[in-house]
Amino acid sequence: MSGDAFNHADFKFLPPMGPEVSEILEVAVSHFGTERTKSWLAEEVPALEGETPDACLFENASLAMILRMREYLLRLPV
Numbered sequence: 399m400s401g402d403a404f405n406h407a408d409f410k411f412l413p414p415m416g417p418e419v420s421e422i423l424e425v426a427v428s429h430f431g432t433e434r435t436k437s438w439l440a441e442e443v444p445a446l447e448g449e450t451p452d453a454c455l456f457e458n459a460s461l462a463m464i465l466r467m468r469e470y471l472l473r474l475p476v
Contacts, residue, residue, distance in 0.1 A: 399476060400431035408432050412439075412456065418464050419455050425471045426451070445470045 404424040415423070426435045439452040446454055446466060454463040 399428055400434075402427050402431045404428070405432075409436070412452075415455070419459075422451075422455060422464065422467050422471065425468075429471065429474060429476075443470065 404420070404427040406420075409423060423435065426438065430438055439455075440450055442448050442450055446463070449458065449463070451467060454467050
């Protein structure tokens, strides 16, 4: 765990987000840290069918993809 806390001001470059997306980003920031989360959003993730987290959360956002993203983050080793 990084010890960082999610802050909307650090991610103001992202489109407006709902509570589900904020929760995903909170978990990602606590796991990766703020700066690493910013770069992680643009990386293709095999567990997300090669999509980027950014695409799953904003471009192709669906409940199924958000749930898949949540499960992916929960399965990451601490």
